[in-house]
Amino acid sequence: MLRITDDLTINASCVVSLETDQRHYMNGPGDSTLVITMDDGRQHRIRHGYGVDIYAIKKQIEAA
Numbered sequence: 001m002l003r004i005t006d007d008l009t010i011n012a013s014c015v016v017s018l019e020t021d022q023r024h025y026m027n028g029p030g031d032s033t034l035v036i037t038m039d040d041g042r043q044h045r046i047r048h049g050y051g052v053d054i055y056a057i058k059k060q061i062e063a064a
Contacts, residue, residue: 002064004036004057005046012064014039020054021045034058 003009017037024030034054036044048054 002060004044004061005052008044008046010036010038010044010061012061015061018058018061020058036061 001009002012015036016039017035019035019037021033021035022030023032032048032054034046034048034057036046038044046052046054046057
């Protein structure tokens with residue numbers, strides 16, 4: 001079991017795919033979200049920022 005955020009813990013063996021959704025806005029900085037798809041079809045979306053590094057989370061899941 002991997003603790004992803006304070007309120008999300010997942011089983012790494014049940015992860016089907018990891019995807020980074022990056023949006024770029026004309027008038028300001030972009031937004032990045034990590035989309036974790038589980039084997040039962042549920043998706044968890046985690047936004048980057050405010051103490052949450054989605055790139056480190058993605059590496060942690062891939063390593064497990």
